[in-house]
Structure formats: C-alpha cells, structure tokens
Amino acid sequence: MKRIGVFLCWCGSNIGGVVDVPKVAEVVRTFPGVAFVQENKYTCSEPGQVAMVQAIKEHKIDAVVVASCSPRMHLPTFQKAVETAGLNPYMVEMANLREHCAWVHIGEPENATQKAMELVRKAVAKVAKLEPLFESYIPVTKRALVVGGGIAGIQTALDIADSGHQVVIVEKEATIGGRMAQLDKTFPTLDCGA
Amino acid sequence: MSVNEKDSSNWQPTILGFACNWCSYAGADVCGVSRFQHPSTMRVVRVPCSGRVKPEFVLRAFQRGIDGVLVGG
Amino acid sequence: MVAAAQHPNITLYTYSQVESVGGYIGNFEVTIKKKAKYVDYTKCTGCGLCETKCAKKKVPSEFDAFMGPRTAIYKPFAQAVPNKPVIDNKACKKLLENKCGVCEKVCPAGAINFEDQDELITEKFGAIVMATGFDLIDWGKAYGEYGGGTIPDVIDGLQFERLVNAGGPTGGKIKRPSDHEIPQTVVFIKCVGSRDVLKAKSYCSRACCMYTAKHAHQVIEKIKGSDVYVFYMDARTPGKMYDEFYMRTREVDGAKYIRGQVSKIFQDGNKLIVRGEDTLVGQSVEVTADMVVVETAMVPRADAIHLAQTVGFSYDKDGWFTEAHPKLRPVETNTGGVFLSGCCQGPKDVPDSVAQASAAAVKVVAMFSKDQMATNPQIASCNEATCVGCLLCKPVCPYKAIEGKEITERVHGENVTRTVASVNSGLCQGCGACTAECRSGSMNLKGFTNLQLLAEVDAACL
Ligand SMILES: Cc1cc2nc3c(=O)[nH]c(=O)nc-3n(C[C@H](O)[C@H](O)[C@H](O)COP(=O)(O)OP(=O)(O)OC[C@H]3O[C@@H](n4cnc5c(N)ncnc54)[C@H](O)[C@@H]3O)c2cc1C
Ligand code: SF4
Numbered sequence: 225m226k227r228i229g230v231f232l233c234w235c236g237s238n239i240g241g242v243v244d245v246p247k248v249a250e251v252v253r254t255f256p257g258v259a260f261v262q263e264n265k266y267t268c269s270e271p272g273q274v275a276m277v278q279a280i281k282e283h284k285i286d287a288v289v290v291a292s293c294s295p296r297m298h299l300p301t302f303q304k305a306v307e308t309a310g311l312n313p314y315m316v317e318m319a320n321l322r323e324h325c326a327w328v329h330i331g332e333p334e335n336a337t338q339k340a341m342e343l344v345r346k347a348v349a350k351v352a353k354l355e356p357l358f359e360s361y362i363p364v365t366k367r368a369l370v371v372g373g374g375i376a377g378i379q380t381a382l383d384i385a386d387s388g389h390q391v392v393i394v395e396k397e398a399t400i401g402g403r404m405a406q407l408d409k410t411f412p413t414l415d416c417g418a
Numbered sequence: 419m420s421v422n423e424k425d426s427s428n429w430q431p432t433i434l435g436f437a438c439n440w441c442s443y444a445g446a447d448v449c450g451v452s453r454f455q456h457p458s459t460m461r462v463v464r465v466p467c468s469g470r471v472k473p474e475f476v477l478r479a480f481q482r483g484i485d486g487v488l489v490g491g
Numbered sequence: 492m493v494a495a496a497q498h499p500n501i502t503l504y505t506y507s508q509v510e511s512v513g514g515y516i517g518n519f520e521v522t523i524k525k526k527a528k529y530v531d532y533t534k535c536t537g538c539g540l541c542e543t544k545c546a547k548k549k550v551p552s553e554f555d556a557f558m559g560p561r562t563a564i565y566k567p568f569a570q571a572v573p574n575k576p577v578i579d580n581k582a583c584k585k586l587l588e589n590k591c592g593v594c595e596k597v598c599p600a601g602a603i604n605f606e607d608q609d610e611l612i613t614e615k616f617g618a619i620v621m622a623t624g625f626d627l628i629d630w631g632k633a634y635g636e637y638g639g640g641t642i643p644d645v646i647d648g649l650q651f652e653r654l655v656n657a658g659g660p661t662g663g664k665i666k667r668p669s670d671h672e673i674p675q676t677v678v679f680i681k682c683v684g685s686r687d688v689l690k691a692k693s694y695c696s697r698a699c700c701m702y703t704a705k706h707a708h709q710v711i712e713k714i715k716g717s718d719v720y721v722f723y724m725d726a727r728t729p730g731k732m733y734d735e736f737y738m739r740t741r742e743v744d745g746a747k748y749i750r751g752q753v754s755k756i757f758q759d760g761n762k763l764i765v766r767g768e769d770t771l772v773g774q775s776v777e778v779t780a781d782m783v784v785v786e787t788a789m790v791p792r793a794d795a796i797h798l799a800q801t802v803g804f805s806y807d808k809d810g811w812f813t814e815a816h817p818k819l820r821p822v823e824t825n826t827g828g829v830f831l832s833g834c835c836q837g838p839k840d841v842p843d844s845v846a847q848a849s850a851a852a853v854k855v856v857a858m859f860s861k862d863q864m865a866t867n868p869q870i871a872s873c874n875e876a877t878c879v880g881c882l883l884c885k886p887v888c889p890y891k892a893i894e895g896k897e898i899t900e901r902v903h904g905e906n907v908t909r910t911v912a913s914v915n916s917g918l919c920q921g922c923g924a925c926t927a928e929c930r931s932g933s934m935n936l937k938g939f940t941n942l943q944l945l946a947e948v949d950a951a952c953l
Contacts, residue, residue, distance in 0.1 A: 294443075294450070296443065296444060322450065323447040323449070324446055327450040327451070328450050328455055329458045332458060339458045339459075342951065345951075346950040347947075349947055349949065350943050353940070355937075357937055358868055359866055360866050361864065362866055362917055363518070363863055364859060365519075365616060365617040368616060368618045369521055369620070371619065371623055371802075372621065372623035372624055372832075372833070372835065373503070374623075375841055375848070376832040376833020376835075379852070380832045380849070380852045382501070383848070383852030383853070384855050384856060384859075385498045387856045389500065389855075389859050392504060393495065393501060394509055394523055395505045395506075397505065397567060398506050398528070398571065398577040399566065399571035400505065401571075402624050403624060403625070405492065405554075405568065406656070408655045408656040408657070408663075408709070409709070412701070412731070412733055413732075414705070463948065465939060466922055466923055466936065470923030471927060472926060472944075474945075475945065475948055478952075479952055482948070482949060482952030483952060484951075484952045
C-alpha cells in the first residue's frame with residue numbers, strides 16, 4: 225500500500241478563516257493509506273514547498289494530496305515540488321478547498337469543514353490508485369504560420385523572423401498591410417499609415 | 419451523507435458533479451472567485467472532458483446513494 | 492510592410508487562404524489555397540502598364556472602401572506589397588466572356604497567364620499565429636434612422652480615411668461623395684453599433700474615440716473655416732498622450748463636442764439634417780450638415796468563425812477569437828500551438844495590436860527554443876488483450892487519433908490475426924471520449940482511469 229502524504233493549506237485566512245483546518249487534519253489522519261498530514265499557512269510559498277519536499281523524503285511518502293486551491297492554478301507548482309522530492313510528478317492530486325469550498329460556503333464553517341474532509345477523502349481515494357506517468361517527446365517544426373498580414377501579422381512575423389526562424393504569412397488580399405495601409409495618418413502621433 | 423437528511427424541511431440533495439477541466443470546472447472556480455454562495459452538499463470530480471464520463475460512473479454514484487448527478491461540460 | 496517582404500526568413504503568400512489544418516502543436520500540417528492571380532510573379536516587374544490599359548475601369552475598389560474605382564487587373568493601392576497586380580476573375584472580360592485580353596498584349600514581360608489555376612499546397616508548421624483583424628459593422632441594417640446606408644453623404648470611418656488619404660480616390664481632398672463638393676459642416680457620430688445592446692454590439696470598439704478626434708482634426712486642418720460637430724456618449728482616451736490629443740482637438744482646433752445621441756438623419760435639399768440630443772444641457776439639437784461620418788463598431792472578419800473552426804480553437808459570442816486567459820494568457824488560445832495577434836482577438840488600436848503581436852511572437856520563439864516538446868502523458872491507451880476491435884471509439888475521437896491495427900497472436904498453438912484499436916499518442920489530446928464509448932472497458936485514460944474515477948465516486952458518496 226502507498227504511503228500517502230496530505231498537505232493541508234490555510235491559504236492565509238482564505239481557507240483557514242472558514243474551514244477548521246486542524247479538525248480536518250485530525251480526521252484525515254484516519255483515512256486508509258494516509259501516512260502523514262501537515263498543515264501550512266501557504267503551501268505554494270517557498271517555505272511551504274521546502275517543508276513539503278522535506279516531509280516527502282523524511283516520511284518516505286510515495287503519493288501526495290495537496291488540499292488547497294484549484295488544480296487549474298497550482299497543480300503544475302506541486303507537480304514540480306514532488307518531482308524535486310524525487311517522486312513522479314503525476315503522483316499528486318489536489319483537493320480544492322478554496323474555490324470549491326471555503327470561498328463558496330463563507331457563512332457556514334461547520335458545513336464547509338465537513339465538506340473539506342469529504343473533498344480530501346475523495347482525493348486520497350484517487351491518489352491511492354495513481355500510477356507514475358512519463359512524458360514523451362515530440363520534435364518541433366521550427367517554422368511559423370501567420371494568418372493575416374495586417375500590422376499585427378507583420379509585426380509578429382518580423383519578430384519571429386528576426387529570431388532566426390522561418391515564417392510564412394498567408395494573406396487573403398493581393399497585398400499585405402491590412403487596415404493600417406488604408407489609414408491616412410494614425411493617432412496619437414499622426415504619422416503615416418503605410 | 420447529507421447532514422440535514424433527517425430534517426425534511428431543510429433537506430438538501432447531495433450532488434455529485436462531474437466537471438470538465440476546461441469549462442465547468444473552470445466555471446466552478448470562477449464561482450469561487452466571485453464568492454457565489456451555494457449549498458455545501460455538492461462535490462465535484464474533475465474530468466478532462468465531459469466526454470470522459472462513463473455511464474457506469476453515474477450509475478455507481480446512484481448505487482452508493484447519491485441524490486443527484488450533474489455532468490457539466 | 493516592405494521590411495516583411497524583404498526579410499530573408501519571411502515568405503509571403505498573398506491572395507491565399509488556409510483551407511485545412513491537421514496535426515497538433517509542434518507539428519501542424521496546413522493546406523493553403525493560393526488563388527489564381529493570372530499573373531506570373533516571377534516575370535512581372537510591376538510596371539503597371541496593364542492597369543492603365545485594362546478595359547474594365549469601374550470596379551468598386553475594396554481598398555478605397557468602395558469610394559473609388561479600380562480596374563479588373565489591379566494592385567489594391569500604389570504601394571502594395573508585393574507591388575504586382577492580380578486579375579479579379581469576377582470582373583475580367585477575358586475570363587468572364589473571353590473578350591479583350593488587352594493586358595496580355597501590352598505586358599512587356601509576358602507575365603499574363605489566363606490559364607492560371609488555384610493551387611493547393613501543404614506545408615508543415617510548428618506554430619500558428621492568427622492575425623486576421625477586423626471589419627466594420629454593416630451598420631445600414633441596424634440604423635434605418637441614419638438613412639440605413641442609402642444617403643450617399645453619410646459615410647463610415649474607413650471611407651473617411653480614404654477621402655483624406657493622399658493616395659485615395661480624391662487625392663486627399665475631402666469631397667463629399669454625392670456632388671464632390673467640399674463640405675463645410677461635418678458631423679461625426681461615435682459609438683454607432685458599439686455599446687448598443689439593443690441594436691448591435693454590447694462592447695466598446697476602443698479605437699474610435701481617438702480616431703474620431705483625429706478625423707475632426709483632419710477636417711479642421713484641411714477645410715479652412717469648417718464647422719465640426721461630434722456627437723458622443725463618452726470620450727475614452729486611456730493611453731499615453733491620448734487625452735492631450737483629444738483635448739487639443741476640442742480646445743485648439745475647436746471641434747464642437749455634443750454629449751448625446753443622434754436620433755435621425757435625413758436629406759433636405761443638398762443638406763443633411765442631423766437631429767439629436769444634448770444631454771448636458773437637456774435640449775434637443777439640430778445640425779444642418781454637408782456630410783456625416785458614422786464611427787462604427789469593429790466586428791470580426793466575416794469568415795472568422797469558419798476559420799476558427801478550420802484551425803480548431805474557440806471564439807466568443809461575437810466571433811472574436813478567445814484567449815486562454817483574459818489576464819494571464821492573453822495571446823494564447825486554448826489550443827496548444829495557436830496564438831493570437833491584433834484585432835482578431837478583440838477591438839484595439841495600433842499600439843495595442845503591435846504590443847500583442849510582439850507578445851505572440853515571443854510565445855512562438857519560446858516554443859521554438861527547444862528541439863523537442865514534452866507531451867501530456869494523460870492520454871488514452873487501449874488494452875489490446877481485452878479489446879474486441881469494434882472500433883466504436885474511432886468515430887467519437889474529435890482528434891482522429893484512433894485507428895484500427897492488426898495484431899497477430901498465438902491462440903491454442905495457432906496464429907490468429909485480429910483488429911484492435913490503437914491510439915496515436917501525438918494526436919490524442921486526452922479528452923477520454925473513447926473511454927466512455929468503449930463497451931469492453933479496454934480503453935482507458937491515463938491519469939483519469941476508470942479505477943481512479945470510480946474510487947473518487949465511491950469516496951464522494953460515502
Ligand atoms: C476608421 C479607422 C481609423 C483608425 N485609425 C487608427 C489610428 O489613427 N491609430 C491607431 O492606432 N489605430 C487606428 N485604427 C485601428 C487600427 O486600424 C487597428 O488597430 C489595426 O489595423 C489592427 O491591425 P490588425 O493587423 O490586427 O488587423 P487588420 O489591419 O484588419 O489586418 C488583418 C489582415 O488579415 C487579413 N485577413 C483577414 N482574414 C483573413 C483570412 N481568412 N486569411 C488570410 N488573411 C486574412 C486581412 O486581409 C488583413 O490584411 C483605426 C481603425 C479604423 C476602423
Ligand atoms: S472607443 Fe469611444 S466611440 Fe468607440 S465604442 Fe468605445 S466609447 Fe464609443
């Protein structure tokens with residue numbers, strides 16, 4: 225069985241001000257597979273990550289739940305952290321205690337605390353079944369296509385071209401230039417459009 | 419299950435949501451960011467796309483006694 | 492413009508369009524249609540003799556916003572890049588009726604080729620940047636009270652730009668379209684089609700406050716003693732030297748700004764009566780004008796939605812291309828390897844378009860700074876041992892990542908060949924639609940496996 229580490233985040237008072245984090249920690253300790261529980265004021269901060277990496281190594285944790293904010297925000301952060309600790313980056317799952325719990329149940333701390341426990345339980349259950357995943361690599365064709373040759377397309381193409389890469393501009397009209405070529409002078413400097 | 423189950427006047431259905439990472443999960447995040455308050459009896463499972471939700475998952479949730487399932491995508 | 496044409500790393504395909512896009516980030520395969528130009532650019536010197544001789548002289552010029560004519564063989568404008576003409580096959584007498592052909596006779600380089608055909612080419616690209624810009628709204632339909640586009644001297648901002656442009660149909664003299672007289676009183680109306688939830692677009696078009704101030708200034712500068720009125724809802728001038736520019740137009744040039752909307756424009760003899768309201772003094776006003784310019788909303792190109800679907804990324808309710816995050820990822824789309832530059836993402840002025848254009852370039856260059864890209868490992872995989880080869884999964888895959896594959900195995904001492912599903916890891920985007928379709932449970936999604944998700948469901952329903 226995996227040794228699961230759960231890292232509970234206060235997010236300052238964002239989570240900690242609504243959810244009773246110490247109480248959640250107490251209950252989470254009893255979930256099957258959970259070998260270690262730690263609370264942190266800001267898990268994503270530098271000290272927060274250092275503490276996590278240390279704990280993973282020290283307690284021989286092999287899969288991690290971070291109960292904090294949305295995975296859309298910080299999953300990549302914590303994937304990097306667990307990788308630093310020597311784990312496969314896909315051995316981490318997040319429980320969204322901020323966007324999906326503390327922030328939307330502000331007036332009901334008891335219910336929010338109850339829900340937080342359930343969200344962590346759900347994440348622990350998934351983590352217990354996680355397997356390491358490995359990225360593969362594909363070659364990159366270093367050639368860019370710019371669709372539209374107005375001022376924006378031209379600028380993009382020039383910048384890419386100046387960095388040494390090939391660029392193709394596809395323009396549907398018989399000339400590039402777009403709207404700007406139609407303008408007489410342009411604000412705020414009143415210099416010419418072409 | 420639901421805390422309020424016994425008190426029928428306060429009864430809230432417990433709902434399991436499957437939310438697409440790119441739209442409805444993001445939407446639920448925005449709901450949080452805008453502090454849009456709603457009953458605490460909803461849990462969200464993040465999926466990469468609503469197309470990932472196998473009918474089995476929904477049936478399993480009902481087998482386990484959930485009151486409602488929401489598939490968002 | 493010229494810098495782009497001369498850059499050794501830039502290839503221009505003008506008169507061309509994207510037909511289809513396959514592949515994925517880092518490795519797109521794009522089919523481009525090069526429309527027939529009927530002019531061989533390897534021979535053409537751009538001398539322009541053909542244009543002077545062309546028999547069709549009255550084709551309304553798109554470039555001049557239909558304010559002036561062009562020929563059937565034409566360069567959109569004198570400084571066009573490339574500086575070579577194309578033949579409009581909807582106007583050319585030779586191509587339509589097999590008559591004329593004078594350009595072929597006069598061309599000293601022998602560059603005219605009436606047999607030219609559209610050509611499809613397919614090329615590989617690592618990244619795609621969309622920069623298709625904007626159109627102005629077809630305001631006539633929504634604003635019948637402004638004449639609905641039937642009063643000749645009510646023009647839009649782009650038409651005005653062509654009137655003041657030295658290269659335009661009037662050589663830069665502001666003459667009104669109906670009788671080519673120089674207008675003494677010009678009225679500008681801002682926000683036509685913008686910020687109008689009921690009739691047109693809800694958004695602000697962002698550039699028009701400033702270019703209206705520019706237009707007002709240009710009238711006053713070019714027509715001595717002229718009167719300029721600007722009807723406006725608000726003056727939005729956030730930008731370096733923007734408010735100063737606007738205030739100069741009001742205070743130094745003396746353009747008269749009237750805060751309020753126009754309810755009606757109608758012709759009265761050779762004058763235009765503009766009726767509106769001055770909300771600051773709470774009175775209705777009437778201006779007798781010679782010409783009216785409606786500063787209309789920017790809208791996406793007519794083919795924007797079709798193009799977004801062809802390339803495969805999202806767009807909003809109005810058809811503007813959607814950025815991955817309004818604050819943090821403004822030049823990326825949600826489709827890997829596709830970026831946004833300029834007005835195709837939403838209305839903006841030149842400084843903002845250029846800033847965004849350079850930002851998009853940086854994203855592309857960052858991508859190209861590595862020889863290889865890590866792929867998302869959370870993709871579908873098929874358990875060949877249990878797959879029955881029904882291939883129900885194949886048609887549901889939006890990325891065409893699944894193919895049938897023959898495998899041979901030994902069963903009871905015999906070689907048996909059967910079909911199983913096989914996932915192309917380069918194409919699979921990890922949506923998992925195939926897993927829901929799979930009856931035998933052989934298709935699974937790494938990182939979101941059936942077991943993992945069922946465990947979550949169980950834990951959530953305790
Ligand atoms: C009347 C008016 C006056 C203005 N005055 C000013 C000013 O004074 N100062 C200022 O800063 N801004 C001004 N602007 C705004 C300015 O025009 C824009 O900010 C700028 O032109 C945007 O550049 P762009 O490259 O994004 O788009 P565009 O200029 O629209 O260029 C897009 C290009 O893409 C091409 N294209 C479109 N669809 C396709 C397709 N499917 N395939 C291939 N190619 C395609 C088009 O032909 C065009 O060449 C003005 C706008 C208007 C309407
Ligand atoms: S920029 Fe000014 S004129 Fe244009 S829509 Fe916005 S407020 Fe109206």
